[in-house]
Amino acid sequence: MYFSKLFGKTLKEIPTEADSISHQLLVRAGMIQQVAAGVYAYMPLGWRTLRKIEQIIREEMDAAGGQELMMPSLQPLEIWEQSGRLSSFGKTMFTITDRKDHKLVLGPTHEEIITDLVRRYVQSYRDLPLLPYQMQNKFRDEPRPRGGLLRVREFIMKDLYSFDVDEKGLEMNYQRTVQAYKNIYSRCGLPAVMVEADSGAIGGKASHEFMLVTESGEDMIILCPKCGYAANTEKARSIKKKPASTKPLPLEEIATPGIKTIEEVARFVGIDKNNTLKAVFYVADGDIIFVTIRGDIEVNETKLKNILKCTDLHLAADAEVKAAGLVAGSASPIGLKNIKIIADESITTGGNFVAGANKPDTHLKNVNYPRDFTATIVADIATASAGDQCPGCDGILQSQNGIEVGHVFKLGTFLSERLGAYFLDSNGVSQPIIMGCYGIGVGRLLAAAVEQNHDEKGIIWPLPIAPYQVYLCGLRLEDATVSQTAETVYKGLIAKGIDVLFDDRIESPGIKFNDADLLGIPLRLTISPRALQNKSVEAKWRQEKQAQMLPLDGIIDAVEKMLTDKSKR
């Protein structure tokens, strides 16, 4: 490709809209362009990289036994009603009405469609297992798109689905896919970490996410440096420090004028936060819920949501709290009636807590569970945090931000039962097909690769996903010797099947070198009068400081060797 003919321009200045590094660099490099909030066009350079990533994914999916297919983006609304996932997607679903007043959705994913296709095809256990996959646009009306390609409303996603006759088959396909994912990330230059994840309201037995650890990530992950335990905060378990155990003392009322928050209570009474009980009010599908947890711990809403099995959960608004007759700031589980109380397990460790008294400006001392109150449900609803002890060993947990670059689920039989995907087993008994699904956001992976691989000058593409492998830079192209040599080298490299971007512009060296760095093409070849005097060409890896001089004679083979050596490493 001749740079002078390229559709797309580099920008010297950072676009105001761009906040994350990947967004800034991708826009400045002319690889993507925003069309609407969370909607982007891939310009030729960006599209080349995207296609290279797709190809890597495709190769790994095929190697794992996958079969690629194509499914529609337009999907009938009914199938989503049937699967019961219309409400779980809620407003995130783009819906449209056709001219016959028929409701359709722009598919946010394709589990429903693929299950329907499989249902029509599979009759016997002999038709299984199946591993279909697809890479295509999905649509989600996210409440807030952000970070350039990191969270968008229209995006290309690879989804692989597994259909098996038994748990053993599911487990095998799960493990094979996990391995394929690891291969994909390493080929894209991403050190992704596999973590335990929440599978959401959809259910399923197990779920893992692949995370790229980085500051700009919107997810929080918990890691144990000692045993390798890793989980999304939504899912993470931990062992909290236990307060010293004491003998239960008699309940005692204390006046606490103007004292509301846990910090204030602890300071006022002169105790640690872990000797207090916190009260938090939620509304779950319209019902007010009283949640109590030790004062030093935060409620994990994902865990709470899973326990309540509700689709909507939010913190109660002041009006909702008042209407339920609760006293914010001095609320207490003691003496409450006709209200669901969910307690965290932490209340069973420690005792003689200070809690609210359900009277303004009053708290209770020496509250003990279960002597003074009972809970409807006692469960783990605690947020694990850095500094807690690992649930699996005596290590101390750490927390990091991460970008989710892949998610695998063991779905089980939820969807196959809902949508009627059954098969006859070898005994002639009808069984629901056991499903798994495995997703990778391709555009997000591209953005993550930039977040991970850049410097102050620009992107540093890993060789396998660079839009071009070689940046051929001609200096003083009005010099016929230079331009003829550059042209010959360009043609020679192309003949070898090497992707070359030939900077044939009449520009100053500074502009060309800066653009080369910004675009992040792995290998830069410079052809200039100065180098040609010694019958040589300068070669420089983007990621290295030092350039080297190669003899012009045999330059094509030398470059080819450099590239193949590089890709072996």
Add this chain to the structure above:
RNA sequence: CGGGGUGUAGCGCAGUGGCUAGCGCGCAUGGUUUGGGACCAUGAGGUCGGUGGUUCGAAUCCACUCACCCCGACCA
């Protein structure tokens, strides 16, 4: 959905009631330059996000509205 912010040339910005709306980058033409974003000259490019209002007069004041960004809520 709540809070905050921004909309003026392709990009980044200045312009708080007064004449023909500016600057830098980029772009076009000519010339001088040429190994890390060169210089000179000339030039093209604007519904000042939109609608309505106030005023002799509005990019500027008021109301409504739209778009985009950030924080939160939310989010496979």
